[in-house]
Amino acid sequence: MPRTSKSLEEATPEAIARAGLAIIDARGAAQLSFRSIATYLHVSHTTVVRRGGGDFSGLLDLIADHLAEELPEIDRTMGSWDARTEQRFAAWYELLAARPGLVLLRGTRPLLGPRLLARLSEPQLADNLSIGLPMPAALRAYRQMYLYTLGCAALVELHDAKAVRLRTRSALAALDPEEFPLLSGNLNGVMDAITDESVFRDGLRRLIESWAAQAG
Numbered sequence: 001m002p003r004t005s006k007s008l009e010e011a012t013p014e015a016i017a018r019a020g021l022a023i024i025d026a027r028g029a030a031q032l033s034f035r036s037i038a039t040y041l042h043v044s045h046t047t048v049v050r051r052g053g054g055d056f057s058g059l060l061d062l063i064a065d066h067l068a069e070e071l072p073e074i075d076r077t078m079g080s081w082d083a084r085t086e087q088r089f090a091a092w093y094e095l096l097a098a099r100p101g102l103v104l105l106r107g108t109r110p111l112l113g114p115r116l117l118a119r120l121s122e123p124q125l126a127d128n129l130s131i132g133l134p135m136p137a138a139l140r141a142y143r144q145m146y147l148y149t150l151g152c153a154a155l156v157e158l159h160d161a162k163a164v165r166l167r168t169r170s171a172l173a174a175l176d177p178e179e180f181p182l183l184s185g186n187l188n189g190v191m192d193a194i195t196d197e198s199v200f201r202d203g204l205r206r207l208i209e210s211w212a213a214q215a216g
Contacts, residue, residue: 011043016052017066020059021099029101034059060106065113067095067102071120081131082208088120089149089204096153097197103154120146131215141211148207152200165191 019040023032034052037059038045053059071091074084096103121142128138168191177184193199 011038011041011047011051013051013062014066015041016048016059017063020052020063021067024063024099024102029099029105032059032101032105060102061113064102064106065115067099068092068113068116068119070095071116073119074123076123076127076130081127082212084127085124085145085208086201086204088124089145090201092120093149093153093200093204096150097156100154100156103150128211128215131212133211133215137211137214141207144211145204145207148203149200152203156194156197156200165194168194 016037019037020032023036023040027036034048034056035045037052038048041048049055053062072087074087076084078084124142124145125138128141129135133141169187172183172187172190175184183190
């Protein structure tokens with residue numbers, strides 16, 4: 001009976017994705033690499049490359065799709081379209097905002113993993129159609145809310161809001177108050193806007209209300 005390789009047992013695609021997220025959480029996105037994952041899992045670099053997507057873009061796809069598995073499966077028969085839509089995108093925002101480096105590493109590549117498509121894209125499109133939006137509008141509505149969520153998540157650090165506030169305060173304090181009277185004179189307000197999650201939610205609700213009105 002052939003023996004199963006220890007590397008193949010320990011370096012499954014799921015294990016590689018979990019290790020990648022653990023490295024991002026503990027050491028930051030800049031430390032993510034095939035070698036750092038290989039070290040984390042105590043397997044060879046070649047094994048991780050072969051089973052982790054083949055190249056760095058493939059690795060990011062693998063990690064992002066594993067993250068999407070944490071999205072809730074929302075029953076389309078429960079609650080209103082508005083509530084379901086907000087719940088889906090708010091959940092995706094929270095997952096990404098905890099790891100903004102992952103979004104930035106991906107650059108302009110779309111997130112098209114099967115889990116994300118199954119948990120977010122497909123059900124949201126079906127919901128958009130159910131309120132009377134024709135397919136072109138249903139796609140545009142999804143795309144607007146998706147890009148808004150992605151952009152917001154890439155520009156926040158929910159896991160370390162205190163550090164963000166300190167950096168922001170230092171940067172604003174260094175400004176010439178005569179040249180930047182609005183920014184330098186509203187330190188607390190600027191910092192609240194940068195770190196307050198309600199800014200994202202308010203914008204998302206405005207998008208949802210806009211598309212609900214068009215569907216009416």
